[in-house]
Structures are given as structure tokens and as C-alpha cells.
Amino acid sequence: MSAWSAEQQAWAWLALMVLGALALLYLIRPRRRRVEVPFGGLWRQVLLQSQAQYFGKKWQRLWSFLVVAVLAGLLLAALAEPLFRPEQAAARKIRWSTVIALDRSASMATRDLAALQPGQLASSRLAHAQKAIRELVALAPPDEDLLLLAASGQALVASGWGAERANLIQALDQVEASHGGLDLAHTLDLAGQVLQGRPGPRVVLVSDGGISLSSPATPAVVLQEIRVGKAAPLGQALARPISPTALEPGDQAPAGLANLAVELVHLRPLAHDPQRGLLTVQVRNDGQAPVAARLVITAAEGARTLADLGRDRALQRLVEIRADPGISQHHVDDFQLTQPRLAVRIEAIDPAVADAAPWDDVGLAVLAEVRRLKVLLVGKPNQYLDAALAVSGRAEVVAIDPADYRPEAWSAAQRGRHQVDLVVLDQARQPPPPGMPSLSLEVAPPADSTEVAQLLSGPELLVRAGDHPVVRNLSFQDTNFDQVRWLPLRPGDQVLVAATLGGGRSAPVLVAQEQPVRSLRLGIDLLETDLTARYAWPILVANALAWLAGQEEPLVPVLELGRPWAVAAPQRGGQWQYLEPGQPPRPARISAGVLLGSSEVLGMHVWRDPLGRELVRPSAVPVTEKPAVAGPPRPVFAAREAALGAEPEALGWPRWTRWLAAALVLLAAEWLLYLRRRLA
């Protein structure tokens, strides 16, 4: 015996409901009191006389009959309207090809508070969406082709056309929320491609609405939406949405709502002690009351995933904070930078406080690469310079005499062979090698110089570009020196430090140039100044080396999840490898010195050059809408609304419920009349 179709099942249910209603009405029908009379004929005569005398009685009976007739008509209309509307009948005849695009962005992991009870969380929006899709698939006509897209920053076909429904459901159950946002344009593009040439193309977007539409939907595709979030639907809403009540800023948050999020993690090594640093965590509290929370800071040497960072052995510090409503910053001083990769997770100390959005509880940070730099030092022995290079701890110096220095000999191949990152020219008259970053300590005027060096007495050094990585947080006040060189400025030069000349004039003594290759020129004779004895000197050298090597930024930028990104790669040749968190290594896409790509995975993204050196970037905290407060979960579909072949119902109550309501009102009126007669 073949199984019933969805329509037959709907009819069967309808018949069952009608029969049940009739049985119920029969059971609760009003029972009249029985009175035995000796002669019914006399009463018949009385009734005939009564009807003849009271004309209104006839109208009362007529009214009752009319009410019953109208009731029956309204009930029939209510029951039959969704089935017999001609446009729906026509729509049912269309053989649809439906792409179900399931939004698996980070916001779909939101667990909207259900009963507003502390500690009680409803299912995630993704679970609601999966349930809705199961209902959708179960009620779809057998001849309807379905395809499931798991959509986030990148859309993927989860189950193909013609697949059995069980396979689609299996694929649906395996969909998990990603850490990125939804790229709707890409999703619709992919949906349009898979729908090309198929009859009745349609896309059913199952989303929480936290999406951005960068391009209009493909016009040839019917876009419908099942909404499990709070935003307005993009296309026609296919069913009544699960619409949580948004918690707007300034609203009184209900008890139990708390969403603590780590928005940003800053990790800045101390300039004078790179082994220690300042950790800054930016925390967001979406509730309206302060929450006592705990920052769990874990660190690891080579972790790539949150699981790696979350192991107990990697726990580094616990910090208790008070997270005020809104955004607040919390600093952890004297942080030991023993391991370069950090994860900061925030959690409420009170376990009764429910956290509505689990995806934004963790922020990642990475120390800048502290790889040692290979420095080619060209110059006479200079203990001040040697000492500064040694103190930086990052330089491996190869010193040669200026007489042996041949700039043209240091080609790219030579550099690659010797692995030299930059060159320091100490009073060398030769130019730096082409294309190599360089720090030039120029005191004597070069041979090709056209300017005049001016001897100054009692000058003062002033920092002109305080935000430049080379001189950031440095001060040269009260520095004594006998000679400086008035450095000639070339196109593209930026003056970092200048010496005051009196009369409002100043001479540049530290100049940086960015293009075509980074270079620094310093116009101070190290043997004629006390700068080398000051604290600023080794920091200046260290900063200069870092900047020249492209490692000047201690705050490693984070990668946006689900968005295309480009990471500037150090100028290294060869094939790079990309190690996505939790994934096996694969060749990296690199173009014009930029690593290209995007990812959906929260964790540490690692690129490895042919020599095994690594470039690490952490994922940013997923950016999505704030969690909302929702009522108890409601069924997404009514029984007959979910038929894919039917026209989508408009938002709000279906029209047939109005007929039903009218019938109930009339029924109540008739009952009141009946009670009035009974109690007369």
C-alpha cells in the first residue's frame, strides 16, 4: 500500500477534524429537561396558536436558522479557503526547483532567551531553522526538486539535486554555525547557477535576518524566506517568522539576559622588555546591569584552533573583572609573553547568568613575530651600535669592512643565500644595495652631496612624527651632541626627528623613506653624542630594525571571518602554505606579495614560507547583531502553510483565521441567545 501524499494526508486530517468536531458538538449539545404531560395534543394546539399569535417567534426561529447557516458557511470557508484558492491551486501545479539556502552565519548560533528564566536557553536559531527546513521538506510535494545550500561567507552545496530527502536531512543535520557573516550576494549567485535551466526556480532563504544584501537578488528566481531572526525579510516570507523582541539600546533588559563578548584583544610587548607586555581586552556587555565576569587567558606556542588554546595546560591567567553595560576596557599589566598565541575568553562568574551568544565570547591575539633578523653591518667597529644591536635581541649581525662592501654584489640571490634582511651602513660612503632596507648613519657629507653641513652648538632634538613606529614613545630631550648632519631631503622622505637651529629653523636628522624600499638615515655622529648612553638609543635601533624588516606593528591585525582578505606577505619567494585552523595544510594563494583568501573558521591562521617561517594572523571576533530576547519558540509552520507548492502566506495571521473568528463570534452570540432562553 503506497503512502499517502501530503495532500491526501491534509484531506484526511481535515476529515478527521470535522468528524471530531461533529462528535464533540453531539456530545455537548444542549439537553432539554423532559416533562411528562398527559396530553400532547393540547400542547400542539397551544403551540400552533402561539406561533400564530406571536409573529416574532417565527423571526426567532428564522434568525437561529440563519445563524446556523452562516456558521456553517463560515466554517466551510475557513476550512476550504487555503485549499481552494484558485491561485494556490495554480501554484500547486508548478513543479518547483527549490534551493534551500540555510544561513549558517555566526549569528545563527544565537540562543534567544526563551522563557526569560535565568540559566535557561532556548535552542539556537540554527536549530530552529533546521527544524523549519525539516518541516518544509516533509511537506514538499514528492516531485519537487530540493537542494540544500549551507550559506555563510562562502556558500556550499550541502546536498545535490535529486538526492533523497533522507540524504538532504542528513546533510542538514551536519550543518553547523560558522564564525562569519552571510554573504547573500554570493549565496544568491550560487543559487542562480544551480537553478539555471531548471523549472520553477525558487530560493528559500532560511535566515535570522542578520545579513547584508550587497546586490539585488537574481530577478528570475523567486526569493522566499523563512525568518528565524528579528530583521525584516528580504523576499516573501514563506511562513510566520520566529520574531524575537529586539533589545534596543536603552531598553530595560529582562532579568537573566546577559551577553558578554570579547570585542578586541590587544597585546603589546613592552618596548624595553619584549618578554613582558600589556594585555588590553575590550569587553561588551549587552545587558543593562554590571556583571561580575572572569577573563580566562590561555596561551600556546603553536595552537591553531580554539580547542588547542582551551586546554588546561595552556591556561595562563585568570582575571576577574566587572563588565559594565556597554563597552569597557580591561588591562592586564606585566603580562608574561612566554608564548605568542593568546585566547581570551570571558565568562560570567555567576553560573545563573545566561550568555545568549556563545560565539563572541573568545578573542584571539598573536604576538608579532619575534624572529631574529639578519643584519649586514657595513662600517668600522662601533661599540655603541654593536651594543644596541645586541640589546634588541633580534639581530644577527654580519659585519664587513666598508672597503669590502660592494653594493652591486648584494643582489637578490645573494641576499637569499645569506638570508640578510637589512643592511646598516655606518659612515660608509657606498649606497645601500638596491632593493634592500637600510639604516644609514651619515656623518661625513657624502661625495655626491650638494648641501653644506652646519655645525650647531647646543641644539635640541625634537620628534616630528611621534606616531611613526621608529620613534613611537621616544624622547630625545636633553640629548647632547656635537655634530649633526643636515640631511638633504629627497622625494618621499619623512622627517622623524629634527634639530632646532634657532631662529625658527630646524634641520632634519632622522629621515625615513617608505618607497621603493624602506630606508632610514640618521645624521648624528655616535662618537660625539651622549645619545648612545641614553635609554632611547637601543629602543631607537630596535624600532628601526623592526620597521625596516616590516615587523614594526606589534598589534597583529585580525582577519574578518567570512570576508575576503589580503595579508601582506614578507618579501619571500617560493610557495607558501596556508594552515587554516583545524584543516590540513594547503597551498596558499598569493598574488603580488599579498596572501589572498577568506575563512569561516575562528582560530589562528598560519602561513608558512618555504623555509618554515610562519606568519600568523588570528581571527577577529565575529561581528553580528546583538542577541535578542525571544518569547517561547513557536512552530514555524502551520500544517497546510508549509506546502511548498502553495503561495506564501502574508505576514500576520492567515486570512482564514478571520473567517473562523467570525464564526466563533456568531457561535457565541447564538449561545448567549440560547442561554437567555434557558434562563428566562
Add this chain to the structure above:
Amino acid sequence: MAKEQLRHDLFDPAFLGRVEQLALLARRMATSGAQAHRRAKKVGSGVEFAEHRDYSLGDDPAQIDWALFARSDQLQIREFEEEEDLSVYFLVDHSQSMAVGPEGMASLLDRALQVAAALSYISLSNLDRVAVVPFAQGSGARAALNLEAAPMRPVRGRGQFLRVLMALSAVQPAGKTAIHAAIGEFLRYQPRPGLAVVLSDFYDPEGLGDALKQLAYRGFEPMVLHLCDQQLLEASVYGDVALVDSETGELRELTLTPALMKLYQKAFGEFSAGIEKAAREVGARCLRVDVSVPFDEVVLRIFRSGGFLG
């Protein structure tokens, strides 16, 4: 006849004593100037001259008044009044509707049987012939008269009162009211004319019709005792009710209102008036007997009306 079907209330000593008192009262009323013994006057072979009539062929020549022939030269027959005992028939309606009565009190049938018993005793004391004729419409048309339950042969003498009580106590409510058919059936047996006391609620769907006229035409003197329950004229409950006909079981749903009850009272009044009018047309007395009125008072009302002792 099974004993358990007998009505024992008719054998109650108190009831019988009250009946005896009524008989004495009736005799006293008769000797106080009123007519004592009702006798049926019939022209026949008595000793008291009644009238002359023309001689017709076949008459006994010995009855010719020869003296008158000698004076007027006309052949006249002398007729004398023939006195005989009065036959009293109690036609008791025992249909299902007669089983209705006020709660905790006697039903119409109970009251009818009590009245019939009392009047029977009085009649038997007056040496009248008494017969009890229960009637109701059963399953067949012939069943209008309950011949098994009643002694069709009239009995005479006080000593037969027990038989009358036995007959009355055997009457049980059953069937429908069918007065016209019952009287027709009764007359088919050609009973001796006499006093026919009809005790019924007269709830006959076909109406009373000319039943009383048939009795009068056949020489009977009808007397109508219309039993009713006045409490039925006052509704104990209002609202939506289902009225069940006690005889037919017919269900009638209606909304009982005071206005409707007034209509019912009016209809019942017209119904009773129709019965009285039918009785009046044949010169019969008609008494409406409320079931709540004790039977002895009913009997006294009958005496006072003069219909029974006169």
C-alpha cells in the same frame, strides 16, 4: 388475574368506612324528600296505567280497552308502566394519561376508581345493578373495552360490592384514550339502558365526538366526570423543555414561558368547556373533578348536583 395486580387501596378499611358513611348520607338525603329509589320507567306489563295507544295488528286483543271502545268506538291498547332495577355503568378510562397526577398524591385513575367504588356501593345499597366498564385503546380496535378486567354482567345487591371492588382494583393504566370507540363497543353488547357514568380525562386525540349522543339515543342517561389535574396548569419550570406525551411518547421541544402557560390554561379551559357543552346537549350532568380533591368530597358534589340520586 394475578393478585399482585390488584389495587389494595380500594380495600383499605378507612376507605370502606368512608364509603359506608357516604351510603348512609345518600340514604338520608333520599328519605328527606328527595326521590329515594330511582327506577327505570318502562311501558310494559306493570300494574300502573301509563297511557293508551292505537291498536295495531299483532297486539294482544286482551290488552284492548273494551270500555273505551264502547264509548268511543276506537280500538285502544292500554299500556302500563313496568318498573325494573336501575343499571348503573361506570365507564372508567384507564389509559396511560390517567396515570398522571400530582407528585405524592393519587393519580387520575386512582381518584376515578375511588369515586366509582363509592358510587357503586351506594348504587348496590339502593338495589341497583352495577357494572364496571374499563376502557382504553390498546393495540387493536377491539380492545377499547377491557372485558377481562370488568364484569359486564351487572351485579345487584350490597353483597356484590366485593366483586365490584375486585373488578375495580384490577384496572391498571395502559393504552390510549379512545372514548368514542369504547362507547361504540360498549353499545354493541346491547346493555340494558341505565345510568352511564363516564370517568375520564377525555384526552382523546379524536375528540369526544357524538359518543354521549349515542348513549342518549340508546336510552342511557350519561353522566360525565371529567378528571383533571389543576397543578398541570401551573408550570413548575420554565425555559427549554421537552414535553413527552404520556400515551404516545411523542416528544415536543418548546420554550416554556409564562405567556405560553397562559395560552395552555386558556386552551384547557376551552377543552373543558367543550366537554361540558357536549354533556349539556344530551341533558347529561358534567362535573370537573380535580384530582387533588378527596373522593368523598367528589361524591358529595355529585349528590348535591342531583345527577346521581335524583
